[in-house]
Amino acid sequence: MLTAPPARNSIPTTIPPPFSALTPHTAPRGLSGIRGPACYYARPAGDVAVSGRRQLTVAGIAQLIRKIALCDDVRVTDEVLADQVDYYRRRAGEYDVTAYGDVAAARARIARLVAEMRPAGSVLEIACGTGLWTEALAGWADTVTAIDAAPEAVAIARDRVRPARVSFEVADVFSWDPGTRFDVIFFSAWLSHVPASRFGRFWQLLGSLLAGNGRVLFIDEHVDERGKEAYVTDRDEVVERRLRDGSTFRVVKNFVDPAELEPRLRRLGWECAIRRDGTDWVYGEARLAR
Numbered sequence: 554m555l556t557a558p559p560a561r562n563s564i565p566t567t568i569p570p571p572f573s574a575l576t577p578h579t580a581p582r583g584l585s586g587i588r589g590p591a592c593y594y595a596r597p598a599g600d601v602a603v604s605g606r607r608q609l610t611v612a613g614i615a616q617l618i619r620k621i622a623l624c625d626d627v628r629v630t631d632e633v634l635a636d637q638v639d640y641y642r643r644r645a646g647e648y649d650v651t652a653y654g655d656v657a658a659a660r661a662r663i664a665r666l667v668a669e670m671r672p673a674g675s676v677l678e679i680a681c682g683t684g685l686w687t688e689a690l691a692g693w694a695d696t697v698t699a700i701d702a703a704p705e706a707v708a709i710a711r712d713r714v715r716p717a718r719v720s721f722e723v724a725d726v727f728s729w730d731p732g733t734r735f736d737v738i739f740f741s742a743w744l745s746h747v748p749a750s751r752f753g754r755f756w757q758l759l760g761s762l763l764a765g766n767g768r769v770l771f772i773d774e775h776v777d778e779r780g781k782e783a784y785v786t787d788r789d790e791v792v793e794r795r796l797r798d799g800s801t802f803r804v805v806k807n808f809v810d811p812a813e814l815e816p817r818l819r820r821l822g823w824e825c826a827i828r829r830d831g832t833d834w835v836y837g838e839a840r841l842a843r
């Protein structure tokens with residue numbers, strides 16, 4: 554029988570006949586072909602249901618439900634992404650200490666890892682935050698273009714990293730088009746904030762921003778650190794974060810499991826090697842396979 558709209562993340566593939574249920578559902582905005590509240594009427598005797606003036610087959614209904622579930626998931630993910638930016642805007646002033654603890658020790662670790670990765674030429678840094686990594690990148694690169702969606706974080710980074718060959722921009726990476734390519738694209742603690750539904754498109758974007766033989770360099774947290782986050786019930790990639798003032802936000806957090814990420818990137822056409830630094834961080838290098 555045809556029942557209520559599917560729960561988020563659970564997409565039905567079959568609807569067993571006979572139909573007997575009447576399922577009211579409000580179509581999500583942006584779903585083509587459906588406007589406003591729509592009711593799907595199912596008749597026990599046949600495999601055809603009527604929605605307003607439209608006739609739908611069983612397969613059609615199944616397809617619609619799948620679309621509704623997907624749209625719902627995308628809408629929810631977009632809301633979390635907006636919350637994520639808001640969170641980092643509000644956190645900017647306390648970020649260095651709450652993220653790194655001993656900032657001097659973190660700076661030394663960052664300098665060591667960046668020296669190991671040797672980011673030469675033109676470097677794009679995505680989600681630069683308060684500029685702790687930008688500072689180290691600037692010591693190796695000819696130019697650094699650093700972007701972040703949080704103006705408050707960019708203001709701190711601008712103040713911290715002053716060489717003229719470093720430029721900052723407030724930008725949402727998912728809708729940013731610089732009209733140029735880079736020898737190296739770097740990001741720290743960013744990949745884990747990319748939702749699974751945008752992962753493929755994100756790596757496609759990286760491919761389009763990379764000069765020939767360019768490299769993607771990234772740092773993130775190892776999956777062994779997962780226990781420190783409070784995951785939202787039924788959302789395996791959304792966590793709740795709390796600022797010092799007690800306000801709470803929802804953020805995407807997909808910790809990196811090298812054994813899972815390397816083959817996943819290979820399937821998308823990237824050669825990738827990921828190593829571990831300490832128990833908490835991983836650092837990786839990826840190139841488009843030829």
Ligand SMILES: C[S@@+](CC[C@H](N)C(=O)[O-])C[C@H]1O[C@@H](n2cnc3c(N)ncnc32)[C@H](O)[C@@H]1O
Binds near residue numbers: 638701
């Ligand atoms: C965990 S912080 C990492 C900051 C810095 N890279 C570091 O490792 O210290 C994540 C950063 O991603 C930024 N961010 C969130 N959503 C973004 C988006 N859509 N486009 C660009 N930056 C974004 C946040 O503002 C925040 O500064």
